[in-house]
Amino acid sequence: MPTVLTVCTGNICRSPAAELLLQRELGDAITVASAGTHALVGHGIPAPMLTELAADGIDGAAHQGALLTEAVMRDADVIITMTRDHRRLAVQTAPGALKRTFTLAEVAAAAGTGATLTGTTVAERLASLPAAIAAHRHILADFDLSDVPDPYRRSQDAYHESYTMIRGAAREIGAWLRG
Template sequence: MTSIVTVCTGNICRSPAAALLLRDYLGDLAEVSSAGTHALEGHPIPDQMLAALDRVGLDGRAHRARPLTGEVTRGADLIIAMAGDHRAFAVRQAPAALKRTVLLDELARAAREGIVLEGASAQERLGQVAATVAAHRTTLADPPPQDVPDPYRRGQRAYDDAFTMIHDAVRDVAAWFRG
């Protein structure tokens, strides 16, 4: 089974939301978890992000933040970073993860542009995602990919905006994986 790790800074807002959404959309196609570059280890998801998750029927109350370590990075088949500095951190943790580490916006653009994923099954296509994005990185870089803004301590609207960006990207990416 494909292992996906979503990454943000504190592992309490963006990456757990992305992981919960991916689990919901992908079901048993992948094992999905999240981690943070500067995790607030053991902290839960803030109420504002829980409210956004609640609106789509997802419960994030059991989540506890954990750090992105070299071990976590090396063990993932696909690392989805919420921002460029998260991708850079993951690659510093495990340089061999460079080709397996992508931005959420890169994935969403690839999905929306209809870049072909090879494979007869959703599982096979999922296994080709990192290589496909890497092969198209130059086309996906214009305009530059957007970071998902960090909503932490910025009010409900910032949480809602970040969640909407994550939700829309994950929905499109999951549909692309499934073919």
């Protein structure tokens, strides 16, 4: 089954939220997983992010932080990072993943500006995503491709800000991939 991998630092706030939101958007057509560049392995999602997820009817209690490895990246069809630095670290971990690794902002901007995907199913459209973004980069250069700020150990407002960015991007990406 096609796989999307979401990546952040600790794999307990942003990337699991993106994982859960994208999985909800895309259903059973693909698998969405997450990992962290400096993961808090085995740790759960902090209460403030669980609160944000719960407000959208998502239960994140079962999540446990996992480390980003070359093997995990090799198995992913598309890798979506929360920041440009995460993208850099991911590509250092698995250089062969360069052409299928993007920031969340890049993918959402490509979706929002109508980059052309091919195929009729979510899986087929996901397979065409790297080429669609590559062909659309000249348009994306004019966009503010902001990183998703890390809310860890900050206020509920910080979690809400990050979550809102991720949720908006996940909705945009989900609609694009569903066609």
